[in-house]
Amino acid sequence: MCDIYLRGPSGVITSPNYPVQYDNNAYCVWVITAVNPAKVGPMDASLRARKVSAVDSSCCVIKLSFEEFDLERGYDTLTVGDGGQVGDQKTVLYVLTGTTVPDLIVSTQHQMWLLFQTDSVRNLLGFKANYEEIDQGGCGDPGVPAYGRREGSTFRHGDSLTFECQPAFELKGQKTITCQKSSQWSSLKPVCVCKSERRGIP
């Protein structure tokens, strides 16, 4: 009824009917597969050649981050697994239920599967999640703030990015963020706000 196969590099997954309540007796499957076989910079020509000649889908993993999560606790569940074998208990990463928005989930393989199951009574809003393929051992590109610039262009564990704003703007938030081992940035990227907004403040 809802078997959905998705490709990278990014996209959105929502429960059926979202943002309206999901149905009873739902059984929905998603499989996300990374498409980018060699996410390496132009400086790494030899690395690129090596990676392409290797198994071409082994480079990237899938990062899943939730925006909204609202399931009937204990009865309606979203199971997230590593790889493409939907329902394989050995590959289950998390069985999610309830109303707390889960933390970011990163697969270890180039595929991730999701299985949404509901029982025969009581429906809630469901969930909305974003997926993105990222280098294994990395956090993904957080982007550059509007009216700003960024130093650093690698997103692997331990890498840092430093942000700066154009002359008429000032930075709000963390100037430097670091990719943590959890594959999450230490902080959200900062924003650049117009300095004139602060005029009149002593």
Ligand SMILES: [Ca+2]
């Ligand atoms: Ca239910």
